[in-house]
Amino acid sequence: SQQGEEDPQALSIQEGENATMNCSYKTSINNLQWYRQNSGRGLVHLILIRSNEREKHSGRLRVTLDTSKKSSSLLITASRAADTASYFCATDSFWAGSYQLTFGKGTKLSVIP
């Protein structure tokens, strides 16, 4: 199954700075989603961008999608210490009669107060 690949694997920034994470994938998609995971916890859905969309905003989050390059980016503006977490992109693939999400390995973001 295809898998999104996040870049960088780890990112450390100062509070107030912007954080940018990238995701690349291999085949065509219906949508791409970003999830966040606090240490040792479950994943929480952040934002979904459909294949016919190029940019989407939600609060301090901005997601872009370039289907020609098979890539997406997640921008967190004015970061806070509470944004410290791992961030995963997920792409869909048709499998066993339905669409399934396949997750990348994640970017570990550390925001230093």
Next chain:
Amino acid sequence: DVKVTQSSRYLVKRTGEKVFLECVQDMDHENMFWYRQDPGLGLRLIYFSYDVKMKEKGDIPEGYSVSREKKERFSLILESASTNQTSMYLCASRYGISTDTQYFGPGTRLTVL
């Protein structure tokens, strides 16, 4: 709010034991999923179910089985636990066949000694 609960946050078992991990969702979702998460490997799909009594293998089904007798409950079974099954196990649920938001439980950290 959708709630996905898992029976245990932490579990310690011995090699060869039969282990049951339970997952319950309260939003009448058709689709339910079991993933395992390991450092450097991201989330990998073990099994999923798109209806009661239906199940499909994911990427890594070996050594696992599942049961879905009721729509809200999806159980993961380790028939004979082994040390290489020490991992974080995450359950998720989703409505419908399209890849919209998946809701995750808090995870069960299983240690097999």
